[in-house]
Amino acid sequence: MADNDLASPLISSPPSDHPHLILTVQDDTDTDHNNHNGNHGSNSTHHHFRNPYAFLGSDGFTVPGSTTADPFRNHTLEIRGLYEWLKIGICLPIALARLVLFGASLLIGFVATKLALQGWKDKKNPMPKWRCRIMWITRVCTRCILFSFGYHWIRRKGKPAPREIAPIVVSNHVSFIEPIFYFYELFPTIVASESHDSLPLVGTIIRAMQVIYVNRFSASSRKHAVSEIKRKASCDRFPRVLLFPEGTTTNGRFLISFELGAFIPGFPIQPVTVRYPHVHFDQSWGHISLAKLMFRMFTQFHNFMEVEYLPVVSPLDNKKESAVRFSERIFAFIDVEKSGSITFKQFLFGSVHVLKQPLFRRACELVFSEYVSGENDYISEQENQFGESVRPAIPDLNEDEVHELFNLFDADGDGRISKDEFWTCLKRNPLLIALFSPCLLNKDISQDGNRLEEIV
Numbered sequence: 001m002a003d004n005d006l007a008s009p010l011i012s013s014p015p016s017d018h019p020h021l022i023l024t025v026q027d028d029t030d031t032d033h034n035n036h037n038g039n040h041g042s043n044s045t046h047h048h049f050r051n052p053y054a055f056l057g058s059d060g061f062t063v064p065g066s067t068t069a070d071p072f073r074n075h076t077l078e079i080r081g082l083y084e085w086l087k088i089g090i091c092l093p094i095a096l097a098r099l100v101l102f103g104a105s106l107l108i109g110f111v112a113t114k115l116a117l118q119g120w121k122d123k124k125n126p127m128p129k130w131r132c133r134i135m136w137i138t139r140v141c142t143r144c145i146l147f148s149f150g151y152h153w154i155r156r157k158g159k160p161a162p163r164e165i166a167p168i169v170v171s172n173h174v175s176f177i178e179p180i181f182y183f184y185e186l187f188p189t190i191v192a193s194e195s196h197d198s199l200p201l202v203g204t205i206i207r208a209m210q211v212i213y214v215n216r217f218s219a220s221s222r223k224h225a226v227s228e229i230k231r232k233a234s235c236d237r238f239p240r241v242l243l244f245p246e247g248t249t250t251n252g253r254f255l256i257s258f259e260l261g262a263f264i265p266g267f268p269i270q271p272v273t274v275r276y277p278h279v280h281f282d283q284s285w286g287h288i289s290l291a292k293l294m295f296r297m298f299t300q301f302h303n304f305m306e307v308e309y310l311p312v313v314s315p316l317d318n319k320k321e322s323a324v325r326f327s328e329r330i331f332a333f334i335d336v337e338k339s340g341s342i343t344f345k346q347f348l349f350g351s352v353h354v355l356k357q358p359l360f361r362r363a364c365e366l367v368f369s370e371y372v373s374g375e376n377d378y379i380s381e382q383e384n385q386f387g388e389s390v391r392p393a394i395p396d397l398n399e400d401e402v403h404e405l406f407n408l409f410d411a412d413g414d415g416r417i418s419k420d421e422f423w424t425c426l427k428r429n430p431l432l433i434a435l436f437s438p439c440l441l442n443k444d445i446s447q448d449g450n451r452l453e454e455i456v
Helices: 028-037 082-117 129-148 177-185 194-198 202-208 219-233 290-298 323-334 344-355 360-371 385-390 399-409 419-428 430-440
Strands: 155-157 168-171 189-193 212-214 241-243 269-275 306-309 378-380 416-418
Touching: 082 129, 082 202, 082 290, 129 177, 129 202, 168 177, 189 194, 189 219, 194 202, 194 212, 212 219, 219 241, 219 360, 219 385, 323 344, 323 430, 344 430, 360 385, 360 419, 360 430, 378 385, 385 399, 385 430, 399 419, 416 419, 419 430
Parallel strands: 155 306, 168 241, 168 269, 189 212, 189 241
Antiparallel strands: 269 306, 378 416
8 A cells, every 4th residue: 555645645546447337226116117018228218116105004195186165066966874864754744834934924024025015105205014914924934934944943142133233134135035034133124136026925025025126137136236225225214135246056165256236325234144064965056956946955854054244344434535535546556656646757658658558448448338328329417317326436425416427428518428428538537447347347358358456
């Protein structure tokens, strides 16, 4: 060995002709695979590795594909399990008795309602008190109907707020049971589809609630419904107004988009949530026929229902949208430097930015078509169409302010805003398109499904 010094390596290099030691790690599964296929010594491009987590009891896993939530799915559509079949068999005689109670209660309530409505023609005003007293018979009948469906007791949390504090009540909508419950509990005015008026027996009872009918596919009908909600909510002589903002029934596990009718008038609102705890029978009126749902309800020992009255939501004066606050929002949008002041250049750039948005023209067209009446091709000041179009954005605008704003659009001063005048004014003042944003919420404004709520 060479003498040790600082310049000598600790291990001397082997001669160039010294054989190298090569270690080969052979995978058992690979060998077995090659032997099985007769590919001895060949290079396989497909490797099968032993599961490194088998000692934990793992045999591999799969990644499920993406799923779409279905808010209308009834989770007990089919009757499954021995317990359910035995229960239905035991409850069949009880179901017959419940059916008799249901029919008798409905018939008595119908007769009492017809008596209360007899000779009453002034239905624009609140129902007289003596007629309301007769309706108590129908209200008791609705409680008997709930009993017949198996709702022997109903758990409540919280209390309904006085009508003068919260004139509007909003609730989720899971089944046909909620309207029956609210009829008994609150006897409110409801907003319902026009088709409900023709329902046998039930249509008459609904009319006694001084219902506000609406056709969701008609712009004029929706505007009239909002006007009626505001009129009846502002008068303490009318019952409180009940709305289901989702507009349809869901399975109670999801929230879907809300209609804005309950919120546009700007009155205090009491939210209410209804739940149906269950194990074997989902009571939601989703993808299930009404007859089958009623049969399942009749053949249960008891159906659970929970109603929770939530705190009143009040649009405080300092939170309401006013002309000043609305202007502040536009100012903040243009004040890109957040300096508390804007230059004329910033104003011009902000206006051009809004005008050049791809959906600007489409939004203008939809707004105009939303507020023209019937076969007319103009917005009339006399019919207050313009005021209805801007007040959802600024509820506290007075008549003079609405008139001045109308004159800005009415270039020829004939009391009408044509489509050309509407487009010309917004093209000159593109920032004003924000006035009409509430009427376009949740509306598709382009063929690719873009919604205004994503932009405004």
